[in-house]
Amino acid sequence: xxxxxxxxxxxxxxxxxxxxxxxxxxxxxxxxxxxxxxxxxxxxxxxxxxxxxxxxxxxxxxxxxxxxxxxxxxxxxxxxxxxxxxxxxxxxxxxxxxxxxxxxxxxxxxxxxxxxxxxxxxxxxxxxxxxxxxxxxxxxxxxxxxxxxxxxxxxxxxxxxxxxxxxxxxxxxxxxxxxxxxxxxxxxxxxxxxxxxxxxxxxxxxxxxxxxxxxxxxxxxxxxxxxxxxxxxxxxxxxxxxxxxxxxxxxxxxxxxxxxxxxxxxxxxxxxxxxxxxxxxxxxxxxxxxxxxxxxxxxxxxxxxxxxxxxxxxxxxxxxxxxxxxxxxxxxxxxxxxxxxxxxxxxxxxxxxxxxxxxxxxxxxxxxxxxxxxxx
Amino acid sequence: xxxxxxxxxxxxxxxxxxxxxxxxxxxxxxxxxxxxxxxxxxxxxxxxxxxxxxxxxxxxxxxxxxxxxxxxxxxxxxxxxxxxxxxxxxxxxxxxxxxxxxxxxxxxxxxxxxxxxxxxxxxxxxxxxxxxxxxxxxxxxxxxxxxxxxxxxxxxxxxxxxxxxxxxxxxxxxxxxxxxxxxxxxxxxxxxxxxxxxxxxxxxxxxxxxxxxxxxxxxxxxxxxxxxxxxxxxxxxxxxxxxxxxxxxxxxxxxxxxxxxxxxxxxxxxxxxxxxxxxxxxxxxxxxxxxxxxxxxxxxxxxxxxxxxxxxxxxxxxxxxxxxxx
Ligand SMILES: Cc1ncc(C[n+]2csc(CCOP(=O)(O)OP(=O)(O)O)c2C)c(N)n1
Ligand SMILES: [Mg+2]
Numbered sequence: 001x002x003x004x005x006x007x008x009x010x011x012x013x014x015x016x017x018x019x020x021x022x023x024x025x026x027x028x029x030x031x032x033x034x035x036x037x038x039x040x041x042x043x044x045x046x047x048x049x050x051x052x053x054x055x056x057x058x059x060x061x062x063x064x065x066x067x068x069x070x071x072x073x074x075x076x077x078x079x080x081x082x083x084x085x086x087x088x089x090x091x092x093x094x095x096x097x098x099x100x101x102x103x104x105x106x107x108x109x110x111x112x113x114x115x116x117x118x119x120x121x122x123x124x125x126x127x128x129x130x131x132x133x134x135x136x137x138x139x140x141x142x143x144x145x146x147x148x149x150x151x152x153x154x155x156x157x158x159x160x161x162x163x164x165x166x167x168x169x170x171x172x173x174x175x176x177x178x179x180x181x182x183x184x185x186x187x188x189x190x191x192x193x194x195x196x197x198x199x200x201x202x203x204x205x206x207x208x209x210x211x212x213x214x215x216x217x218x219x220x221x222x223x224x225x226x227x228x229x230x231x232x233x234x235x236x237x238x239x240x241x242x243x244x245x246x247x248x249x250x251x252x253x254x255x256x257x258x259x260x261x262x263x264x265x266x267x268x269x270x271x272x273x274x275x276x277x278x279x280x281x282x283x284x285x286x287x288x289x290x291x292x293x294x295x296x297x298x299x300x301x302x303x304x305x306x307x308x309x310x311x312x313x314x315x316x317x318x319x320x321x322x323x324x325x326x327x328x329x330x331x332x333x334x335x336x337x338x339x340x341x342x343x344x345x346x347x348x349x350x351x352x353x354x355x356x357x358x359x360x361x362x363x364x365x366x367x368x369x370x371x372x373x374x375x376x
Numbered sequence: 377x378x379x380x381x382x383x384x385x386x387x388x389x390x391x392x393x394x395x396x397x398x399x400x401x402x403x404x405x406x407x408x409x410x411x412x413x414x415x416x417x418x419x420x421x422x423x424x425x426x427x428x429x430x431x432x433x434x435x436x437x438x439x440x441x442x443x444x445x446x447x448x449x450x451x452x453x454x455x456x457x458x459x460x461x462x463x464x465x466x467x468x469x470x471x472x473x474x475x476x477x478x479x480x481x482x483x484x485x486x487x488x489x490x491x492x493x494x495x496x497x498x499x500x501x502x503x504x505x506x507x508x509x510x511x512x513x514x515x516x517x518x519x520x521x522x523x524x525x526x527x528x529x530x531x532x533x534x535x536x537x538x539x540x541x542x543x544x545x546x547x548x549x550x551x552x553x554x555x556x557x558x559x560x561x562x563x564x565x566x567x568x569x570x571x572x573x574x575x576x577x578x579x580x581x582x583x584x585x586x587x588x589x590x591x592x593x594x595x596x597x598x599x600x601x602x603x604x605x606x607x608x609x610x611x612x613x614x615x616x617x618x619x620x621x622x623x624x625x626x627x628x629x630x631x632x633x634x635x636x637x638x639x640x641x642x643x644x645x646x647x648x649x650x651x652x653x654x655x656x657x658x659x660x661x662x663x664x665x666x667x668x669x670x671x672x673x674x675x676x677x678x679x680x681x682x683x684x685x686x687x688x689x690x691x692x693x694x695x696x697x698x699x700x701x702x
Contacts, residue, residue: 053631076527076563077494077555104493108528143414143465145476147492208519315695320473321413321464322689366413373408375415375623 020171023202025195028170029059029135033097033178037067040095043181046073046086047099047135056099057137057196083109083134087116090186091160097181101137103152110155117186118161131187133177136153138194138280139230140328142366142375145319151281151312153228156188157257157290163187164257165211166280167320168232170200172255175209179370182208192230192280197368213261216268220250221339223274226265226291228254231278231310237331241356242338245349249338254279259289262294270297273304278334283311308337324365332360387660389431389589390649390651391669393423396447397648398454398673402681403446403463404625411685412463419447421587425550426451429518429612432600438486439500443478444550444618448520449514453485460680466687473690475548482487495521497530498547501594502534505545505609518546518602524555526573527563535577535611542608542625547574547601549611550586552618557633566663574611586614587647626666 014076031357036043044067045060051074055061064072075082078146079100086096090343100106106113117130138151157164163185167173173195180187217232227235232253239249252315269275276294277288292307310329335356339349364370400418407416419426420645426447433439433452441448449459455470462469462476471479473517478492488504491497499521508515525531538545549570553560564570574581580602584595592614599610619642621629655661 049556049558051562053629053633054557074558074562077524078527078529080529108493143476145414145479145492146474147413148478236424313695315699316474318470318474318690318695319414319471319479320690321478322465322473323692323695324691326695373410374627 001354002361013164019204020201021204022199023170023201025138025167025170025191025198027057027172028174028202029177029191031202032174032181033060033063036181037063039206041071042093042095043097043098044071044080044089044094045075046075046097048075048077049101049289050099054102058194060099060261079105079114083112084116085222086134086362087112087120087130091120091128095131095181097135100134100136102148104147104150105136106134106136107152109134113156113162113186113188114159118159121185122161129184130186131184133180133189134187135177135189135191137191137193140317140324140366141193141368142372143319143321143324146316149317150192151190151229151279152288153190153279153281154259154290157260157287159258161186162258164190166190166192166229166255166257168217168227168229168253168255170195170198171202172209172253174202175207176211176255178206179208179211181221183211187211190229194230194233194368196265198233199360211256213256214252214254214264216250216264217253218249218251220248222248223250223276223341224250224265224268224272224337225276225278225334226252226254226268226277226288228257228287229280231280234329234331235278235334236358237359238338239336241331241335241352244306244355245340245352247342247344254287254291260290262291262298262344266295266299266334269299270302273302275307275339276310276334276337276341277307278310278329281311282314283309284314286311305341308341310334310337321366328365330360330363332356338364383684385431386590386651386655389427389593390655390661391673392427392430392451393589393648393651394669395673395676396423396426397681398677399450399460400446401619402677403620404620406681407625412477412614413465414473414478415443415623416463416477416625417444417446417622418625419618419621421438421642421646422550422552422616423447424589424592424651425548425586425614425616428589429546429548429596430595431593433486433516433518435486435601436513437516437518438488438501438504439520440488440497440504441480441490441520441523442494442497442522443490443492444522445478445480449482449490450489451481452487454482454487455485456479457680458482459684461684464684464687465689466503466684467690468683468687477612478526478555478608483611495525495530497521497621498531502538502543502545505538505543506541508544509541514604516544516546516600518548520548522555523549523551523553523560523565523570526570531573532577535574535579539577541580542606544603544606545609546596546603547579547609547611548596549613551613554618554622554634555621557631559633570613571611579609579611581611581613581615586616587645587650587655589647589651616647617645619646
């Protein structure tokens with residue numbers, strides 16, 4: 001019904017990236033935004049700070065200059081209202097990307113997201129669609145404390161009708177954001193603040209990473225670690241360390257929390273017999289809990305031991321750096337839990353563990369990279 | 377401009393503002409040491425609002441603040457040592473290090489809440505006013521918020537209810553012209569003055585020069601009087617300017633969102649300098665008295681920082697405490 005003609009007549013070839021560069025997650029996301037706006041003039045961006053000098057951690061840099069204030073919409077501080085506005089634009093043929101600098105602010109928008117965005121296509125039997133992307137940022141940083149760091153993915157992931165994506169690498173962040181913007185569904189896109197600083201190989205040009213579910217990012221045969229967002233990075237670190245102790249961990253990036261496709265995780269657990277989940281949110285009623293429930297329902301016989309859950313303790317995030325270290329699990333937590341799950345004596349793991357502990361001690365707790373010395 | 381002798385305790389106002397300034401300048405000076413590892417939003421340039429409003433309050437009145445809460449907290453009598461310790465993430469902080477600079481509270485002094493979520497504390501102030509009315513305490517609640525917060529739906533819901541029930545609440549809109557880097561004219565229609573937000577709900581609204589402590593004190597006094605007499609809420613719009621950056625205590629961003637000329641213009645209207653000149657001109661503040669005041673305030677601030685440095689960090693063992701009240 002809405003003008004397909006407005007999509008560029010000859011889109012650049014997709015799926016065959018020509019070159020890769022090392023980019024930060026923030027730059028990868030900016031590329032995704034720019035490519036989508038270039039290819040489809042229905043795409044526009046709105047949010048607080050999208051035109052300010054720092055451009056949402058750099059992820060909207062250049063967009064105002066290229067597309068103007070008509071498509072790069074600075075908004076008042078009115079999260080709930082603006083979410084309704086975005087939904088209205090979406091059902092009327094546009095493709096808004098709404099940004100919140102913290103997922104915590106999106107709490108103000110729950111009514112619109114849950115009652116309108118998630119249900120409109122279903123209610124109207126597809127006559128209306130809500131091709132909306134809401135980018136929101138999670139994760140710790142410089143003592144931001146209890147209301148500026150929350151990993152609220154399970155609040156969104158429990159709502160039928162929403163798509164919930166958590167990118168783990170710069171390359172996926174770009175491909176998944178493009179897929180989200182091109183999706184006909186409302187997508188909650190949760191970016192860990194650490195990801196903006198993470199550097200990695202990112203293919204040039206347009207490509208879209210299908211939002212079809214978890215994927216194995218490191219093969220292994222002794223246990224499965226299913227992780228989300230930044231915990232994928234920690235899981236890979238843990239897997240490296242476990243490998244030096246002769247343990248082969250398979251790491252699965254959950255990536256898409258809803259609609260959830262359990263198959264890759266089930267297949268993995270059927271091979272390894274052991275499951276550990278690691279997510280950035282709270283343990284209780286978190287995504288990890290859901291994954292464990294599904295695996296015990298559907299692959300109970302494959303499990304050789306009880307599944308292990310690693311997430312945040314049931315506590316608000318404290319501001320004090322003295323409390324942050326204990327609050328956030330790291331690769332070392334995963335390493336220790338894996339050792340226990342496999343029933344290995346600590347003596348066998350000691351050398352690898354010490355090496356990992358030394359590595360972790362080098363990584364700052366409350367900043368994504370060592371050079372950061374003030375709020376970021 | 378009224379004579380300062382007409383203002384109750386003009387010297388007290390000055391002392392309160394100078395104290396806030398010295399505390400915040402010390403934070404800015406030492407922030408680079410990286411021991412204050414939490415976001416810090418300074419009120420340098422906006423002290424007259426907090427000092428003027430608090431001067432009109434009784435100690436039993438209550439205030440509800442925002443991410444930019446230092447000045448409100450200090451002016452209301454919040455404990456300085458507990459504030460500095462909180463910013464250092466220490467156990468002796470006003471939240472035991474759990475909240476950081478954006479969550480300052482001191483219920484004993486009537487500082488009931490500071491919320492890092494924009495607009496979040498406004499209706500809570502209205503609720504406190506409802507409680508005061510129900511209990512007949514004669515108290516007044518103050519909701520401090522910025523020009524940015526005035527865009528949040530919750531303000532409008534709060535104004536409506538406060539007007540409906542004639543609640544003893546003072547809405548203090550601290551208009552510093554910016555939300556982070558975004559100026560007011562990019563967020564609100566230029567033809568609608570902020571005070572109209574109150575009038576739309578039948579709430580008397582007054583716009584004052586927020587850099588004139590005496591004017592703020594006088595307007596707040598009128599509003600508090602109305603509230604205490606059961607005449608309901610007031611919206612006080614205080615036009616002011618934040619001289620520091622939004623959340624960078626020690627830096628000035630040369631990124632074009634504010635011109636040097638604008639900053640200089642407002643620096644020339646600094647509320648502290650202005651009151652000081654006036655006090656000296658009217659013979660209320662002598663050189664000797666000023667030197668003594670500075671000495672005693674500096675000692676107090678030094679002691680608060682020394683206490684914070686010496687205090688222990690909170691133990692993770694107690695981190696679960698008070699999650700559920702027993
Ligand atoms: C609900 C919500 N949205 C956005 C933010 C991010 N934020 C923090 S401070 C700020 C500026 C608020 O401006 P204003 O209310 O004028 O207060 P000021 O900082 O100028 O004192 C914003 C947008 C937030 N904390 N909460
Ligand atoms: Mg402001």
